[in-house]
Amino acid sequence: MVFKTNTIYCGDCKKVLAQFPDESVDLIYVDPPFFSNKQYEVLWGDGYEKRAFEDRWKGGIENYIAWMEDKIKECHRVLKDIGSMYLHCDYHANAHLRILMDGVFGENNFRNEIIWCYGGGGIPKKDFPRKHDTIFRYVKDVRKFKKNGVFNKIYRPYGEWTKKHEPRRNLTAGGGKLNMERGIPINDWWSDLKSLTSYQKEWLGYPTQKPESLLERIINVSSNPTNIILDPMCGGGTTIAVAHKLGRQWIGIDVSPTACKLMVNRMRKLGVQISEKDIIGLPKTLEELKAMQPFEFQNWVCEKLLARASVRSTRDMGIDGWLIDGRPLQVKQSEKVGRNVIDNFETALRRAKKERGIIVAFSFSKGAYEEVARSKSHDGLAIELKTVKEILKEE
Ligand SMILES: C[S@@+](CC[C@H](N)C(=O)[O-])C[C@H]1O[C@@H](n2cnc3c(N)ncnc32)[C@H](O)[C@@H]1O
Structure with missing residues (x-):
């Protein structure tokens, strides 16, 4: 199996990644199936075609983490030494995944626990509604990252109080004058990015599809144009679609042939010249x-x-x-x-x-x-x- 960018691979990401050279990609985003014992089955937009994918784990959390470990290790190996990796998860397994990531990447290389907050969905009777996901951000080697790694800060406007008082009080932060025009760097909790709903144009009907705005933020912050972005469990292809729009090179892997074909359609709509024949590893024998x-x-x-x-x-x-x-x-x-x-x-x-x-x-x-x-x-x-x-x- 060749290492090729702007390509969709069909197969278990551990096996596909095993064929990739060391230190070959700049940024990895992975959104694995959660530990939820659910089987997703979805009826797609036309009401006929059935798409489905499994999210079921036998044998409890230990099995799930053991299943993830090999894959995370491969991700670590193929990541460049100044590269970054984002792991998207939620309350089902985040505590276990954090320990796993610390073990593979090293505690020092942990950079952020990003909390992505959203609304919508059900309200439990006797619990606080669970309305956030966790996204762990690691770098491969913090020393090299600090020298040459990519982190393009994103700013948000200052709050109303600061805007009102800054002109008179000459407010400062970190020893410098506030840059009111530029704003303040965003924090590690993101509440401004809405989750997807079925009436949005980008909605494909894939149950765990992530919004493009989330991937836009991650890719913009942690990569530069022409960098190589890898999503080893790419689902409906949000990561590679956004990577393409932002002028990055991309690689999407998914074990589901259905998902891979869906990605091809999505990329074609963006003008990428790709067909199902170009998917590497689609089952044929x-x-x-x-x-x-x-x-x-x-x-x-x-x-x-x-x-x-x-x-x-x-x-x-x-x-x-x-x-x-x-x-x-x-x-x-x-x-x-x-x-x-x-x-x-x-x-x-x-x-x-x-x-x-x-x-x-x-x-x-x-x-x-x-x-x-x-x-x-x-x-x-x-x-x-x-x-x-x-x-x-x-x-
Ligand atoms: C949560 S979904 C990803 C959704 C995606 N972020 C999106 O926005 O559409 C997880 C994906 O992992 C895939 N997957 C599960 N096991 C895999 C494996 N061993 N190798 C590659 N992909 C796998 C599933 O088929 C599923 O599409």
Whole structure:
């Protein structure tokens, strides 16, 4: 795997980063899946296409932190010695992640715990509403960073009291006169950046999508034009979209093929000449397809057959998608799919009042083919059995 900027990589970031040279990127922002035991499943804007991604951890916080550790170590290795890394998290795991980051980067290289405050959402009955995320900022080597690292200060206007009294009192700060025109450097708590809502133009429907304004701030402060920005868990591609807009080079990695394809669309809308073929590491072989997350595999099949994925209620009834010609589709990510699957699909077809349908799997047993023949002659049902190999051949 080559190290290439302005590129989207599909794969586990630990494995992708392992192929990158030491000290190759200037700034890393990472927003990992939180320790929340939730599985996100989202219906996208058009109301049909199903996108989903997993955020589920078995085995508790220790497993989560062990899972993160390898990835953080790779991030540390590929970061330039004057570079910075931002780790975005929340109350679920921030205490544990801070200790992990201190261990990998060294306590001295901790620079800020940024509190990003926002509103909206639910109000608990007997707790204070949890309305902030934590973003840890580390540098790789504080001595080198202080000499040559990038930190482009951002200023905010002085408060009303200062504005009113400064002209008469000649106020000072840090031994110098206040620069009223420039303002005062922003603090480590950010309450001026709104979280995303579904009616905003940049909203893609991705459940943990971050606002561009947040990434704009981070990238502007900690990098200069042409610097290389890496997001190893890039999701909907907020980081790389903003990096591109700000004239930086970018690298986005995500384990989800669905997310990677979404990023391609987002970047194309910004005028970047990129297509799905340019994604490095998209699953293409039988083995890779077998190893995919089930919902990703389903998305893959739907895309290849130009089908639309079902909403949850019909999927639970045994129909995973619908072909353009109206045929129900069932997807099985397994070998030697047997007679019982065909039986159940027949029931699903009858329930949906359809006489034709298609099942996709890696292979089918002899019994499955026999049952298809039987149901055609006895019940008048036309069920097509299609293997993944056949789909790959048709490409
Ligand atoms: C919280 S989301 C990132 C959202 C993103 N900041 C945005 O604004 O859209 C976390 C992402 O990490 C990805 N992910 C999970 N495990 C991964 C891994 N091992 N390697 C790379 N990406 C991973 C998920 O697929 C998901 O898209």
